[in-house]
Amino acid sequence: MESSSSLRPLGEAADQDRILNEPLRSSWLQRKSKETTVDVRIVDDEVTIKLSQRKRSNCLLSTARILHELHLELLHVAGGNIGDYHIFMFNTKIYEGSSVYASAIAKKLIEVVDRQYTAIHF
Numbered sequence: 565m566e567s568s569s570s571l572r573p574l575g576e577a578a579d580q581d582r583i584l585n586e587p588l589r590s591s592w593l594q595r596k597s598k599e600t601t602v603d604v605r606i607v608d609d610e611v612t613i614k615l616s617q618r619k620r621s622n623c624l625l626s627t628a629r630i631l632h633e634l635h636l637e638l639l640h641v642a643g644g645n646i647g648d649y650h651i652f653m654f655n656t657k658i659y660e661g662s663s664v665y666a667s668a669i670a671k672k673l674i675e676v677v678d679r680q681y682t683a684i685h686f
Contacts, residue, residue, distance in 0.1 A: 593666035
């Protein structure tokens with residue numbers, strides 16, 4: 565398990581007329597279970613999630629449901645197969661006024677994906 569987190573000033577805005585002094589929220593977390601790896605990166609209000617799992621039942625529907633429950637707006641999904649693994653990338657945005665942490669996202673996704681796998685194979 566690896567993780568990183570930081571808050572740093574944004575600096576000058578693109579228009580050079582305005583300087584933002586608000587801190588930029590930034591965190592990164594990776595969690596693994598026996599069959600699943602979840603990598604969560606949060607920068608400000610954008611969340612990028614990489615979900616890797618051994619080839620088995622498709623978890624896209626349950627993952628989309630979990631993202632909705634966590635108040636994340638799904639912006640883009642990409643997926644592919646690499647060797648014996650399904651790899652999915654989710655780009656999401658945190659709803660305004662909502663607060664969510666990388667650890668909560670990773671924990672919930674691993675819990676749901678692994679439970680789905682167990683239900684299908686036993």
